[in-house]
Amino acid sequence: MQISEEIKISDNGFVFNSRTGESFSLNPMGLEMIKMIAIDNGFDEIRESILEKYDVDELAFEKDFYEFLAMLKHHQLTQQGNPLDFV
Amino acid sequence: MKKSTYEKPIISKITTGVPGKFGLSTKQKIIAEIDSIPVAKFVEEFGSPVFVFSEKKIRETYNDAKRAFETRYPKVQFAWSYKTNYLDAVCSIFHDEGAWAEVVSGFEFEKALSLGVNGANILYNGPEKSKQDLMLAIDHNASIHIDHFDELYLLIETTRKMNKKARVAIRINLDAGIYPMWDRFGFNYENGEAWNAINRIMLAENLELIGLHTHIGTYIMTASAYGIAASKLSNLMIATHRKFDYWLKYIDLGGGFASKNTLKGAYMPGSETCPSFDDYAEAISNAIISSEIPHENLPVLFLETGRALIDDAGYLITSVLANKRSTTGRKTLVIDAGVNLLFTSFWYNLGVFPSREVTDFMEDTTIYGPLCMNIDVVREAINFPQIKTGDQLVIERVGAYNVTQWMQFITYRPNVVLIDLEGKTHIIRKKENLETIKKNEFNPKK
Amino acid sequence: MAKQKITLAVTGLNNTDNPGPGVPVIRGVKDSEEFDVRVVGLVYENLEPGIYMEGLCDRIFQVPYPSAGSEELIERIEHIHQQEKIDVLIPNFDSELFSFMKYEKRLAEKGIRTFLPTLKQFQEREKDKLPEYGKKYGVKVPNGLNLGNLSQLNEIEKRFDYPIMVKGQFYDAYKSFNIEQATQAFHKIASKWGLPVIVQEFVSGTEVNVVALGDGNGNTVAAVPMRKQYITDKGKAWGGITIADEKMLELTRSLIQKTKWKGGMELELIKTNAGDYYLVEINPRIPAWVYLAVGAGQNIPEALIKLALGMEVKPMTDYKIGKMFVRYSYDMIVDLERFATISINKEI
Numbered sequence: 001m002q003i004s005e006e007i008k009i010s011d012n013g014f015v016f017n018s019r020t021g022e023s024f025s026l027n028p029m030g031l032e033m034i035k036m037i038a039i040d041n042g043f044d045e046i047r048e049s050i051l052e053k054y055d056v057d058e059l060a061f062e063k064d065f066y067e068f069l070a071m072l073k074h075h076q077l078t079q080q081g082n083p084l085d086f087v
Numbered sequence: 088m089k090k091s092t093y094e095k096p097i098i099s100k101i102t103t104g105v106p107g108k109f110g111l112s113t114k115q116k117i118i119a120e121i122d123s124i125p126v127a128k129f130v131e132e133f134g135s136p137v138f139v140f141s142e143k144k145i146r147e148t149y150n151d152a153k154r155a156f157e158t159r160y161p162k163v164q165f166a167w168s169y170k171t172n173y174l175d176a177v178c179s180i181f182h183d184e185g186a187w188a189e190v191v192s193g194f195e196f197e198k199a200l201s202l203g204v205n206g207a208n209i210l211y212n213g214p215e216k217s218k219q220d221l222m223l224a225i226d227h228n229a230s231i232h233i234d235h236f237d238e239l240y241l242l243i244e245t246t247r248k249m250n251k252k253a254r255v256a257i258r259i260n261l262d263a264g265i266y267p268m269w270d271r272f273g274f275n276y277e278n279g280e281a282w283n284a285i286n287r288i289m290l291a292e293n294l295e296l297i298g299l300h301t302h303i304g305t306y307i308m309t310a311s312a313y314g315i316a317a318s319k320l321s322n323l324m325i326a327t328h329r330k331f332d333y334w335l336k337y338i339d340l341g342g343g344f345a346s347k348n349t350l351k352g353a354y355m356p357g358s359e360t361c362p363s364f365d366d367y368a369e370a371i372s373n374a375i376i377s378s379e380i381p382h383e384n385l386p387v388l389f390l391e392t393g394r395a396l397i398d399d400a401g402y403l404i405t406s407v408l409a410n411k412r413s414t415t416g417r418k419t420l421v422i423d424a425g426v427n428l429l430f431t432s433f434w435y436n437l438g439v440f441p442s443r444e445v446t447d448f449m450e451d452t453t454i455y456g457p458l459c460m461n462i463d464v465v466r467e468a469i470n471f472p473q474i475k476t477g478d479q480l481v482i483e484r485v486g487a488y489n490v491t492q493w494m495q496f497i498t499y500r501p502n503v504v505l506i507d508l509e510g511k512t513h514i515i516r517k518k519e520n521l522e523t524i525k526k527n528e529f530n531p532k533k
Numbered sequence: 534m535a536k537q538k539i540t541l542a543v544t545g546l547n548n549t550d551n552p553g554p555g556v557p558v559i560r561g562v563k564d565s566e567e568f569d570v571r572v573v574g575l576v577y578e579n580l581e582p583g584i585y586m587e588g589l590c591d592r593i594f595q596v597p598y599p600s601a602g603s604e605e606l607i608e609r610i611e612h613i614h615q616q617e618k619i620d621v622l623i624p625n626f627d628s629e630l631f632s633f634m635k636y637e638k639r640l641a642e643k644g645i646r647t648f649l650p651t652l653k654q655f656q657e658r659e660k661d662k663l664p665e666y667g668k669k670y671g672v673k674v675p676n677g678l679n680l681g682n683l684s685q686l687n688e689i690e691k692r693f694d695y696p697i698m699v700k701g702q703f704y705d706a707y708k709s710f711n712i713e714q715a716t717q718a719f720h721k722i723a724s725k726w727g728l729p730v731i732v733q734e735f736v737s738g739t740e741v742n743v744v745a746l747g748d749g750n751g752n753t754v755a756a757v758p759m760r761k762q763y764i765t766d767k768g769k770a771w772g773g774i775t776i777a778d779e780k781m782l783e784l785t786r787s788l789i790q791k792t793k794w795k796g797g798m799e800l801e802l803i804k805t806n807a808g809d810y811y812l813v814e815i816n817p818r819i820p821a822w823v824y825l826a827v828g829a830g831q832n833i834p835e836a837l838i839k840l841a842l843g844m845e846v847k848p849m850t851d852y853k854i855g856k857m858f859v860r861y862s863y864d865m866i867v868d869l870e871r872f873a874t875i876s877i878n879k880e881i
Contacts (some may be wrong), residue, residue, distance in 0.1 A: 012874075012878065013877055016097065016869065024101060026099070027446075060093075067095075067410075075100060269680055358602075
């Protein structure tokens with residue numbers, strides 16, 4: 001999963017899609033995760049880092065993380081493939 | 088090293104300009120306990136969902152209403168509206184406080200008798216009274232509130248056959264300046280129908296006309312409408328005295344006082360706009376006292392307030408079954424109580440609250456019930472914090488109508504619990520089981 | 534004499550084609566020779582133009598809609614007050630007034646002064662009560678009928694000649710020429726604004742308005758009459774001119790005297806060809822065209838601040854006749870940063 005190039009992320013949690021002109025807000029945890037995703041961290045790396053730093057169990061993290069990814073995809077902030085391309 | 092508090096990661100689209108009610112994170116109200124008992128404890132002991140009633144709150148609200156009226160008017164009598172909540176334990180608290188019973192069916196009449204209510208202290212309303220119901224009411228000397236001429240004539244016939252007298256009042260509909268005007272119940276004031284009914288009853292030898300009753304509508308937010316209704320009934324009382332030299336004994340203004348719930352479509356929360364008991368009492372008392380009725384003949388004022396007396400005392404504790412996203416990305420919650428238990432969610436935006444501390448970040452959320460039906464929506468749109476699956480939520484102000492209008496659909500109706508004045512909990516209606524449902528069924532194939 | 538320094542909080546910075554009065558109110562107080570005003574703009578939305586206007590506000594805060602609960606709105610304002618020390622608050626939306634009237638005392642105890650109508654004054658002028666209002670205060674109003682259900686539509690033809698005005702309790706009005714149009718309008722309005730739906734006889738004539746300020750003791754502190762010169766499809770004046778109409782002023786003074794009106798108000802009147810004046814609506818706040826009054830010599834926003842602060846204000850009776858306002862639209866070029874800041878931080 002890659003964040004599209006045209007997405008600008010500010011440190012106050014403001015996200016701007018320069019291609020579509022849409023803007024978004026992140027909560028602090030969302031900001032932290034999107035930054036990790038943006039620098040190409042994989043699921044395992046992000047999980048390790050979050051679990052080490054925060055009081056959360058593995059399954060809860062996994063569920064939230066994938067929901068977050070789904071929302072990024074929904075808002076077209078990630079590079080889109082064909083949704084029926086199951087690879 | 089102690090780890091930092093985790094929060095679910097959230098991204099949401101910033102909507103521009105369009106006036107919407109959401110967006111600013113505000114402090115979320117939490118209901119962690121009811122009468123000092125932790126919410127989780129109810130679920131542990133009685134399962135989820137579970138209705139919880141506070142005896143303390145019931146008595147406080149009743150006494151607040153009573154004080155508002157008794158400090159303004161010399162003769163006041165409340166009658167507990169059974170249809171609003173006819174659980175034995177709840178009715179008994181109101182009767183213990185001195186309320187009479189107001190019933191609208193043979194079933195409710197029997198229930199009131201079974202609780203030891205004296206038949207003479209029962210007001211019998213409603214358009215549906217069978218011959219058997221009327222005989223029961225006549226036998227117990229109840230006040231029968233006549234709804235229409237057919238009922239009046241049936242009553243004349245029945246009293247003749249029984250050779251007994253019946254104590255009656257008439258239900259009157261009138262224009263009190265509110266919308267919609269209820270004209271389907273009772274005799275109309277403005278077109279003279281009510282006056283005709285009074286004349287007919289005064290001539291009937293077995294009927295003793297003792298009162299006038301009206302019920303101008305439900306969830307009335309303008310106290311002054313009651314003032315208009317009270318003066319119209321007072322006018323009829325004076326007219327009756329002029330013609331028959333007889334003073335009627337009571338005026339019954341029915342119910343319909345608003346509770347603090349917020350009606351769908353209302354701009355401001357109900358807790359801010361709903362009139363207080365004092366506002367209603369002021370309007371009603373002023374109207375009767377300033378009428379031409381001499382002070383010594385002032386009628387007893389009956390009130391059948393239901394909703395406003397019990398709504399606040401009832402809570403529903405429910406658990407989150409699932410957190411989902413709709414295809415539009417909208418946040419949705421599925422909880423284990425739906426419209427089967429929350430009939431009032433059809434017209435109120437019920438208050439739903441977390442039972443423990445949550446983070447500041449709120450999202451526009453839809454809350455669904457557990458039924459496999461599309462109409463099962465508890466809240467269409469509510470600005471709501473992130474709640475973990477399995478956590479409990481508390482829905483407040485559900486004491487009125489829900490435990491009488493609930494449906495037994497695909498599952499059992501849950502436990503209903505009362506917290507008494509000492510803070511002890513009691514099951515006042517047991518969770519249903521297969522036997523509850525099957526015991527009235529017969530299967531010819533087996 | 535040095536100007537008195539005050540901090541003023543203002544809502545309604547939505548200067549769109551259906552403008553709120555916030556921006557003109559601020560322009561008025563900035564013209565004041567007595568006050569040196571620091572302006573705190575209170576906004577509900579991130580695109581209210583006032584946020585982006587250079588030199589208009591010193592600080593801007595987003596606040597929650599009153600529909601989310603007055604308590605939350607008031608708490609937010611008290612929170613802002615801790616940083617900014619607000620002296621006077623001028624709310625500019627009808628929908629806010631209930632909340633601010635309700636918490637008037639609480640705000641005053643914290644040092645935030647307002648100058649608002651009383652709840653009674655606010656409620657008795659509501660649209661569905663206009664006929665009683667007219668009778669009580671001796672003003673001509675259009676004949677009206679409140680419809681509680683569709684079947685009452687039949688009443689219309691017995692009581693009125695077409696065309697008629699079909700109106701919502703809070704907003705919206707449709708001119709109808711027959712029963713079919715009236716039925717349609719009824720459905721549209723009832724679904725949006727609830728019951729009753731108000732039917733009014735259509736009074737033809739010229740639309741004239743008065744902006745006025747009552748001191749709460751029956752005195753008219755300011756009053757400027759205006760004739761609308763051009764009306765947009767939203768029914769808003771796009772141009773207007775001050776007129777010398779003693780009858781309108783007389784009507785205004787008499788109404789303020791009888792009702793003891795407190796605060797700003799706008800009277801919407803129709804002047805018929807026969808020279809009669811019909812009161813169509815009373816807006817319980819300063820209207821968006823108030824700057825015309827300032828330009829004509831009556832600084833109503835400044836006078837309202839003085840009243841709020843408990844200062845003495847001499848009634849203003851003079852104004853320049855024939856002053857005009859012409860509204861215009863203007864595209865500001867702004868940076869994304871300001872938008873991001875108000876959206877994320879909820880303050881600038």
